Structure formats: structure tokens, C-alpha cells
Amino acid sequence: MANDRRAQLLSGNEACVRGALAAGVRFFAGYPITPSTEIAEGLAAALPKVGGTFIQMEDEIASMGAVIGASLAGVKAMTATSGPGFSLKQENIGFAAMAEVPCVIVDVQRYGPSTGLPTSPAQGDIMQARWGTHGDHPIIALMPASVRETFDLTVEAFNLAEELRTPVILLLDEIVGHMRERVELPPDESVHVVNRTKPVEDPETFQPYKPGPNLVPPMPAFGDGYHFHVTGLAHDESGFPTGRGQDADRLVRRLHAKIQNRKPPVARAEEWQLEDAEIVVVAAGSVARSARAAVREARVRGIKAGLLRPITAWPFPENEVREAARRAAAMIVPELNLGQIVREVERVSGGETKIVPLNRIDAELITPAEILERIQEVAAHVD
Amino acid sequence: MSIEELLERYTRRDKLPHIWCPGCGNGIIMGAVIRALDQAGVDQKKTVIVSGIGCSSRAPGYMKFDTLHTTHGRALAYATGVKLARPELKVVVLTGDGDCAAIGGNHLIHAARRNIDLTVVVFNNDIYGMTGGQYSPLTPQGSYATTAPYGTVDRNFDLCELVKAAGGTYVARGTTYHTRMLIDLISAGLGHKGFSFIEVVSQCPMYYGRKNKLASAVAMLEWQKEHAVPVKAAAKLTPEQLKGKFVIGELHREEAPEYTEVYAEVVARARGEEK
Amino acid sequence: MEKAPGVITVNEKWCKGCGICIAFCPAKVFTAREDGKPVVTNPDACTRCGLCELRCPDFAISLGGKSHGE
Ligand SMILES: Cc1ncc(C[n+]2csc(CCOP(=O)(O)OP(=O)(O)O)c2C)c(N)n1
Ligand code: SF4
Ligand code: SF4
Ligand code: SF4
Numbered sequence: 129m130a131n132d133r134r135a136q137l138l139s140g141n142e143a144c145v146r147g148a149l150a151a152g153v154r155f156f157a158g159y160p161i162t163p164s165t166e167i168a169e170g171l172a173a174a175l176p177k178v179g180g181t182f183i184q185m186e187d188e189i190a191s192m193g194a195v196i197g198a199s200l201a202g203v204k205a206m207t208a209t210s211g212p213g214f215s216l217k218q219e220n221i222g223f224a225a226m227a228e229v230p231c232v233i234v235d236v237q238r239y240g241p242s243t244g245l246p247t248s249p250a251q252g253d254i255m256q257a258r259w260g261t262h263g264d265h266p267i268i269a270l271m272p273a274s275v276r277e278t279f280d281l282t283v284e285a286f287n288l289a290e291e292l293r294t295p296v297i298l299l300l301d302e303i304v305g306h307m308r309e310r311v312e313l314p315p316d317e318s319v320h321v322v323n324r325t326k327p328v329e330d331p332e333t334f335q336p337y338k339p340g341p342n343l344v345p346p347m348p349a350f351g352d353g354y355h356f357h358v359t360g361l362a363h364d365e366s367g368f369p370t371g372r373g374q375d376a377d378r379l380v381r382r383l384h385a386k387i388q389n390r391k392p393p394v395a396r397a398e399e400w401q402l403e404d405a406e407i408v409v410v411a412a413g414s415v416a417r418s419a420r421a422a423v424r425e426a427r428v429r430g431i432k433a434g435l436l437r438p439i440t441a442w443p444f445p446e447n448e449v450r451e452a453a454r455r456a457a458a459m460i461v462p463e464l465n466l467g468q469i470v471r472e473v474e475r476v477s478g479g480e481t482k483i484v485p486l487n488r489i490d491a492e493l494i495t496p497a498e499i500l501e502r503i504q505e506v507a508a509h510v511d
Numbered sequence: 512m513s514i515e516e517l518l519e520r521y522t523r524r525d526k527l528p529h530i531w532c533p534g535c536g537n538g539i540i541m542g543a544v545i546r547a548l549d550q551a552g553v554d555q556k557k558t559v560i561v562s563g564i565g566c567s568s569r570a571p572g573y574m575k576f577d578t579l580h581t582t583h584g585r586a587l588a589y590a591t592g593v594k595l596a597r598p599e600l601k602v603v604v605l606t607g608d609g610d611c612a613a614i615g616g617n618h619l620i621h622a623a624r625r626n627i628d629l630t631v632v633v634f635n636n637d638i639y640g641m642t643g644g645q646y647s648p649l650t651p652q653g654s655y656a657t658t659a660p661y662g663t664v665d666r667n668f669d670l671c672e673l674v675k676a677a678g679g680t681y682v683a684r685g686t687t688y689h690t691r692m693l694i695d696l697i698s699a700g701l702g703h704k705g706f707s708f709i710e711v712v713s714q715c716p717m718y719y720g721r722k723n724k725l726a727s728a729v730a731m732l733e734w735q736k737e738h739a740v741p742v743k744a745a746a747k748l749t750p751e752q753l754k755g756k757f758v759i760g761e762l763h764r765e766e767a768p769e770y771t772e773v774y775a776e777v778v779a780r781a782r783g784e785e786k
Numbered sequence: 787m788e789k790a791p792g793v794i795t796v797n798e799k800w801c802k803g804c805g806i807c808i809a810f811c812p813a814k815v816f817t818a819r820e821d822g823k824p825v826v827t828n829p830d831a832c833t834r835c836g837l838c839e840l841r842c843p844d845f846a847i848s849l850g851g852k853s854h855g856e
Contacts, residue, residue, distance in 0.1 A: 155596050176781035181595045181774060186621040190588035193581065193618075197561070197592025200579060201600065205592070223582050350577040350593060351600050353556045357572060359580035368526070368572060514839055514848045527800065528844055533822075534804030538843030546840075688810075690840040716804075728843070729809040 135312045140278040140304040143311065144234060145170035147282025148206055150319040153232075154180035155205035157194035159187050159213060162246045163302045164236040167208035188213035192220035196229045200358060202349025204286055208234035212243065214253055214260070221295050222261030223360040225383060228337070228345065230289035230324055232282070234298045236305040237413075239491055248491035249302035251413055251464040255471075257297045258442050266384045268394055269297040269442040271412045275309035281439070287322035288394065292386055293344050299441055301464065303414035303493065331355065336367040337379075343386035387443060397445035398437040399452075401427065405434025406510060407503055408456040410449065410473050412438045415462050415494050422499035431507045444472045453477030457510040460502050462486035462494045482506075512549060521545045521555070526573050531566060534728025536687040536713030540634050541570045543690055543711075544605065547697035558601040561590040563615060565607035566641045566715075567634030584614030587622045590629050598771035601701070602628070608635040608649040612668055616648070623677035623706050627770040630700045630707045633670065636715035644718030655722040674708045675763045681707035682763040687714060688735040689759060696761060705769045712739070712757065793850045794826050794838075801846040807838040 138146070144167050148156075156171040158164075168184065175182040180203070185191040191207045198205040209217060214235040224231050237253045239245035253260075257269040268288055272278040278300065285296040327334055327346040336356040337345050345365075348354040361369035362376035387394055398416075401423055402408065411419035416437040426433035436452050436459075438445050449472070453459060459481055461470040470485045477483065486502050488494050518524055522545065531537045548558065560576045562568035564583035571578035581589045586604045594602045611619055611633050622629060638656060639645040646656035646663045649670065653662045675682045681703040685693035693711060700707035714720065714731035725731045742760035745753060794815065796807075803822030813831040816824035816838075824847075839847045 155592065157592060173781075176774075176778040179778060179782075183591070183595060185588065185591070186617050189585060190591070190618055190621070193585040193588030194592030194595070196581075197579070197589035197594075198596035199592075200589075201559075201593045201596035203596045205596070219582055220585065349597075350559045350579075351557050351597055355556075355575050355577055357578045357580070359572070360582060361580070513850070514845060518845060522845075528802075531843065533802035533843075534806060535843055538845065539841055542840065542842075542845060687841070690837065694840075728804045728806055732806060732810065732841075 135310050137308050137310050138275050139166065139306055139308050140272070140275050140300055141166035141236065141306065142170060143275045143279040144208070144282045144298065144300070145174060146313060147279040148232070148286065149174055149178065150279070150316050150321070151283045151286035152204050152321055152323070153206055153286065154178070154203040155195065155198035156180075156182045156207065157185050157191040157198070157205075158207045158209065159185055159191050161210045161213045163238055163305050164208045164210045164234060167234060188216035189220065192217040192233070195231045196220060196224050199229045199231050200350055202351070204230070204290065206232040206234065208236070210236045210238045211240045211253060214256065218260040222263060222265055224295040225261070225265040225267065226360050227358050228293035228347070228383070229295070229358075230293050231295050232285045232289055232298060233295060234300065237299060237301040245491050247302070249414065249464060249493065250489070251301055251415065251468065253299065254441050254465070254468040257299055264380055266294065266387045267297060267442050268292075268294060268387060269299050269440065271299045271438060271441045272304055273413055273416045273437065274304070275307065276311040278304060279311070279313055283319055283321070287320070290322045290324040291344070292390065293324065293347055294383075294387065299413065301413045327354070335365045337363060338365040339382060339386070343382055343389065394440060395443040395445045395447070396439045397448040398435070398439060399448065400435040400437070402434035402436060402452060404432050405452075405455070406432040406457045407506055408434050408436050408452045408459045409499060409503070410436045410438070410459055410461045410469060411463065412441060412469060415464060418494050418496045419462060419499055421496035422503060425496065425500050426503045426507075429504075431503060433503050438469065441469075444476065446476045449473055449476045450478075453480040456481050458482040458484060458506045460484045460486055460499065460506060462499050462502070464488055464494065482510075517545055517549065521548065521575055522573050523575050529573055530569065532717040534714065534716045535566070536636060536711070536715070537567050537570060537634055539687040539690060540567070540632065540693070540711050540713060541573065543693045544570070544603070544632055544697055545574065546694045547701060548603075550694060550698040551701035553601050553701060557599060558603065559593050560603045560605060561586045561593065562605045563607065563610035564641070565610045565639070567607040567636070568605060568610060570605050584610055585618065586610065587615060587618040587629070587631070591622060591627060594627055594629060594771060595774070598628075598775070602630070603701070604629055604631040606631065606633055607640070608633060608637065608670075609639045609647040612648040612670055619674065620677040623674045623679035623708065625770045626678055626680055626705045626767050628704055628706070630697070631709065632697060633708070633710045634713050635670070635710050636713045636719055638715050638719040640715045640718055644722060657718075657722070670710050671708070671762050678706070678767075679708045679763070680705035680765050680767050683708070683761045684710045684712065684757070684759050686712040686735045686739055686759060688732045689739065692759065699761065703764070705767060794829060794832060795848050795850060796824055796826070797846040797848070798823065800844045802844050804843060806841050806843065807847055810841060811838055
């Protein structure tokens, strides 16, 4: 489907649909939930047109299972949900991590806990994205801050999933998902698309979990004649469970290493006005928009402020934050929760700088004025 | 085909002997599934076997096909994704009574409702084997389990009736005792276009047997022999005469549009409209 | 291992001694050893019905030929 080249008005959720199509998605399974439903609706209409499949499953657990099954059958697969549904998907996300099944999970964060405020924004799932499923699994989670970036990071989510054989979470928030911006999307042909590497070995000697040079095993599809076994049990390179601790150790360490060692690094952040910044605002997703405005205003008032915006929530951009912490007098961490990103900032900065949280959980946005006020307060104390 | 040839062709021989207890019905059912796949003439390269979690769900690991050992209860959800992504694949689901009827019960009724072309074989040993003998939704009311030391309070499901009511288009029940009939029932299910469901009354001598005064696999097969009534014979019996018995054979068959075929029409319509 | 057609064999390594073959052979071809594993003591009575092979949970019995009449 050719993208319309002219500038158009799109919501973040619509941009996610467009990005998924540009990346080559051919399967979507989901269950309706605000504020993510437009993604399902968009793909229900678009997928059959490209010969793909959409299905509304009986719940989010089934949706996640179907996505993994479809991916193993050889197609690019995704699901989209929000808080309560994200909770339900967790067990099977762990399966995808353990069995190395590429897939994309969109979580349009809404206010929780529980049913919370279904139509209100929040950033309360950042830690759940990291630790939601049990065990020491690795995870990638991307946090776009604009409609255009939602398109780009949806494509990147598929690319990383396919390259690294891993589930990738796209963490939108209600604001990014629903806001409309005028964007110009690249034509599909110019979008960089990555496909999983298929094995070339003879099926008789093929070891389905023998890692390739980038620590990622080539991946056949069901029906290709490889007769391979896929399990969530700890397994060795043959794909079969052994029950041996040292095999499990080797496997789980490799699952982490393939993401940690990837070149260029998966972890990334946008740095804006950071060169001489004394006060660094660390903000992601929709909050980064207010943060940028606040930093701009602070500069106007002569305060050396800067913005560090994690693009990947996970892996957390540790180097970037550590480096900024070394130079900054203080870091302000505004977020729509009671403090999740700030824990990472504290951990990584190792006491090098003063860290000031700024949290809101009254279902309202954090405004540029609030952040500016905090910048000014902090600036008054640092000199 | 001789047993040697069957094992050579359809099993991962290096993984045998299997882990199941002496007299466990899982091996008999797995053998029947392999023979039925052979009898139905399925293309081995285009067949995927999917299971959940439980003793029974270990079966695919021994079978030389593309095999997928999923999470507890979710085999049908994963299988639905496989089938939808590549409708040309034959997809078989092997599952336990707990896997299929308790944690996976919702997926069962919805897969049946969709009439998606999957063949489901339930290893019904009336108990949770893998976790050591807790009761399942199939445990007959009043039986004993480690979590029902005074006998179960719950009423048990008739899974075949459930699947039929939910929309399954081929429904059959067999036993591990009536092995030849079982092979035919599974083979017919494999040949059926749509959601086919075969419940196999099986035995877990280790837990169900020990708890319920059926001391051995032999005693449990004797029990099956005495209590199973073939469909034809059952038709001539009154409900009173059938009390305490269970009916085996093909219980239901109908023709109905199959999910992936209907979806292919949707694709054609969507593409037509684009012009 | 190739088996001569028509000779019933029990793979002792795989047999777990459940006794199913012994109890349900219509021709009483097997006798139980002390450990419960079967010994073929009455081979001539075998009708080659194939039931022992089909019911063995451990794939341990071979009739040494086609198992059920095609
Ligand atoms: C989400 C989850 N809950 C519980 C378990 C523990 N568990 C493993 S197998 C099983 C029951 C298996 O019973 P059944 O499906 O009847 O299979 P069987 O072992 O009898 O063949 C349970 C409860 C699990 N693995 N995952
Ligand atoms: S516990 Fe029961 S179901 Fe599990 S292998 Fe043993 S006999 Fe079979
Ligand atoms: S049925 Fe098989 S496992 Fe059981 S005793 Fe006979 S040969 Fe051994
Ligand atoms: S083939 Fe039949 S008669 Fe012969 S040993 Fe086996 S069960 Fe007995």
C-alpha cells in the first residue's frame, strides 16, 4: 500500500498502523481496549488488503499466543493493548523472549492501577514493560514522543524484533496515541525494513538454537521442512529441554547478550541543548514534549537547561544518562507516575548529581510551566 | 507400517524412551496419533503439532514434526495463530484435560465457535498429572485428588457436549483401551475440514489410579472396557441404563464454513474494493 | 535392529512392566516375569491381532511385521 506522500493529519495510533504496514506486518491479533483500539481497527481494515490476517481473539492472553504462533509460521506479527491487557499478555511475552520469537507488542499506557481511568494518560507501565513477565528475561521497549516518531519507532520495533529474534514493546501513552499531528510519511519503498535470517543448513544437521555471529540463531518457519521444536522450557542449542542448570544459564545469558552487545547499541536517547547544560531534564514520551518547551523557556531566561530524552525505555540509555549526570548540577525527572524512570536515573548516575523527581498522577499532563518552575527552583539552589 | 518404521519415520527416536510413568496412557495416545497421521496421509513437512503444559503436553517433543510446546492452557491460541498465518499447514493440538478445560477452557469454546481447521486430541486422565494429582474440571464428582481429600465437590464437564454446543463440527470420544477405534477417530478428525475434537479417556495410574482404588494401569483399562458404550449400542439404551457409563465413537459431525476459508473470502473482498 | 517377520519381540530397555500386554492379549501369549515385564511363552497361540503393539504405552512390543492388516 503506497503511503500518501503529502502531509497528512494522523494520530499516534494511526501512525503506528502505518509504520507496521511499512515494516511488513502480516498478522495482528488483539482484544479491544481504550486507548489502543484504533490500532486494531486500522489493521482490521488494512491487513486483508495486503493479504495479511487480522483476528479479534477472546482475550489478550489468546492474542499474545496467536501472535507468537503466527510469527513461528513465518510472518511478521503484532498485537496492541493497554494496561489491563498488557498485564494479561505478560506470561506469553516471556515465552517469546525465551523461545526467541520476533513480535511487537504495543502498549498505549493509560491510568492505573486496575481499570483506573481508562481514557486518561499515564506512564505507569515502564517498569512493567521491563519486569512484567517472570524471570530474568531481556526486553526492548521504545517510547516515541510524537506522531512521526511513532511511525519510525514502529518500523524500528519490527526491525529489532526480526534482527534479534525478540519481543519488542512499543510504549505509547494515551497522549501520543491520540494526539493528531500533521506529518509527512516516507514512501514505503524508502523505509528500511529488516527481515529475519533464515537458516541455510541441511535440516538433518540443523541446530535451531545455535547462535549465529550476532548471537542470534537463524530462524526457519513452520512448514519449511526443518521439524524443529520450540519450547518455553530452558533448552540447549538443539531446542530440546535438558533440565541442566548450566544449559539454562548459557541460554539466558545469551538472550541478554544479543541485545546488550548489538552494534550500534539498541539503547538510545535524544540529547537536546545538553552541551553546556547545568540542569538536565530527563523525560520520555509525551512528557518530553512539555520538557522541551520548558527547557526552551528556561534558556530564554538565561538558565542553562537541557533535555535528555530516552527513546528506548529498555535497554535504558545508561551511558547517555551517566555522561549527563557527570556534567550536570542537577537532573529533573518529570513523569506521569510516582517515579519509575527516576529510579533508573538514580541507579545510573551513582550519586554524581542531585536528582529531582516531578510526578503527576491526577490524570492531567505535566505542563511546560510546571517543569519550568521546577527548573527555576533548582537553578536558584545550584549556584 | 511396522512399529519400527512408524517410530523411524514419525518420532525423534533419540528422545525415546519417554519420561512417562509405567502404564501411563500418554504413550498409547501418542502412538495412536502417529498411526492416525499416517493413516490420514498427512504431509509430515506441512504438519505442526502444538501442545500446552502438562505430562501429556510433552508428547510433541517426541514427534518428528514442527512442534510447539507453549504455555499452560494456551495451545489453541498459539495454534490459531499458526493456522491463520499459514492456512495450508495441518495443525494438531495435543492437550491435557486441565490444560484444555480449565485454564484453556475459554480458548477451547472460541476455537470451536470459529470452526477453525484444527484437530484437537485431549488426553483426559481425569487429573492434573504433572503437578502431582490435583483435581481437574474432568475429575468425576466425588473422586479423590490431592486437593480433594474428601472427594471433589465440583461437577465435571462433559467436554464433548461442550465442544458440540460451542460449534465444533467433528466431535468424538475414544479410550486408550479401544485403541484401534481411537486411531480411526483421530484419523477421521484429521480428514475433517473444520474444528475437530477427540477426547481420549486415558489413565494416570500414578495419581488418579492410586487415589481412587484403581491400583494399576490394567485395572484402569478394565474400568474403561466395562464403562464405555459405543454410540450405536448407546442409542438403544435408556438414560437409566446409561447411568455411570460413557459413550464412545463419533458423536457429532456437520459441515460448516471453515474460518480460514471464510477469511480468504474477506481478503478477496478487501482487495477487490481497493480497485 | 531388523526383526524377522512374525516374531514378537519385547524391547526390554523401553518396557516399564505395566502389564497391559499380558492382561489384554486375547490369546494369552505372554507371562509376567517377577519384575512385571512380559515373556513370550505361548507364541504359537498368537493371532497377530496387533493389540499388544497398539496398547503398549512404551512402544516396546514389535510384532515384527505389519502390525494391523492393510
Ligand atoms: C499458568 C500456569 N499455571 C499452573 C501451572 C502448573 N501446571 C503445570 S501442568 C498443570 C496441570 C496439568 O494437568 P493436565 O493438563 O490435565 O495434564 P496432565 O499433566 O494430566 O497430562 C499445572 C496446573 C503452569 N505451568 N502454568
Ligand atoms: S503422572 Fe500420570 S499423567 Fe503424568 S506421566 Fe505419570 S501416569 Fe502419566
Ligand atoms: S505393555 Fe509394553 S511396557 Fe507394558 S509390560 Fe507390555 S511391553 Fe512392557
Ligand atoms: S498380536 Fe494379539 S494375540 Fe498376538 S501377542 Fe499381541 S495381543 Fe496377543
